[in-house]
Amino acid sequence: xxxxILAEPRSVRxxxxxxxxxxxxxxxxxxxxxxxxxxxxxxxxxRAVYHLALRTMRDVEEAKDxxxxxxxxxxxxxxxxxxxxxxxxxxxxxxxxxxxxRLARRKRFSGDELPxxxxxxxxxxxxxxxxxxxxxxxxAIEALPEKYRVVVTLFHLQGKQYExxxxxxxxxxxxxxxxxxxxxxxxxxxLDDTAHAHKETP
Numbered sequence: 001x002x003x004x005i006l007a008e009p010r011s012v013r014x015x016x017x018x019x020x021x022x023x024x025x026x027x028x029x030x031x032x033x034x035x036x037x038x039x040x041x042x043x044x045x046x047r048a049v050y051h052l053a054l055r056t057m058r059d060v061e062e063a064k065d066x067x068x069x070x071x072x073x074x075x076x077x078x079x080x081x082x083x084x085x086x087x088x089x090x091x092x093x094x095x096x097x098x099x100x101x102r103l104a105r106r107k108r109f110s111g112d113e114l115p116x117x118x119x120x121x122x123x124x125x126x127x128x129x130x131x132x133x134x135x136x137x138x139x140a141i142e143a144l145p146e147k148y149r150v151v152v153t154l155f156h157l158q159g160k161q162y163e164x165x166x167x168x169x170x171x172x173x174x175x176x177x178x179x180x181x182x183x184x185x186x187x188x189x190x191l192d193d194t195a196h197a198h199k200e201t202p
Contacts (some may be wrong), residue, residue, distance in 0.1 A: 023087040030078055038078070042071050045088060048158055049095050055153040056099040058142065066102055070095030092160075092168045096150065103146075140190040148183035155180055 021029070021040070029037035049070060054063035074094050081090060141152055154160040154168060166176045 024083065027078065027081060027087065030075075038075055041087065041091075045091055046071070048088070049091055051157060052092060052150070052153055053095055053099055055141070055149050055157075056096065056146065057102065062102060066095060066098045070098045073098065086164065089160075089164045089167050092154070092158075092164075093170075096168055136191060137187075140187050143190065144183055144186060148179055148186065151176060151179045152183045152187070 021037075023041065023044075026037045026041050030041070046067065050063055050067045053066040053070070054060065057063045057066055070091065074091050077094075081087070141149055144152065150169065151165060154165045155162075160168070162173055162176050162180075165171075166173045169176065171179075
């Protein structure tokens, strides 16, 4: 009995799922005509791309449209993708440019500067302290100027390195670092101010 029990896990170990395809493998498959391979890439990056679009556009529907347009453009331009490059950086670059184009059109049609507004997804005042901190952080990021907000999103929320951010935003590396430093200072001040105001609220 003991031998049988010990032997059982060995047979289970032989049932190993195939590792997921890499981005490069999916791209090659998509270029070969397998549309479902690109669908897998969309599933893999859609959430992160949407979050970048949302931080840039500050409008849920606009962010959804920009995300969809960005992936559509990426699919049509997939043959231009450079082998060995990072697909995540490439798709972020495309979607960010789509967002910039949409913002430019919005400003041109409205004639107004885009308003700074706080995150409308904040929960009730009675939520747990941790959730409240997260809400205040989201609101503070949302209130940042666009050039700082996008850098913070890519660096802290998407985990991108300075070089990748510079490629996505088409900025010098030094400018990215300066924007990030300035954004951190503004966030720290905003969070300190809101925390102080929170304590003073009866």
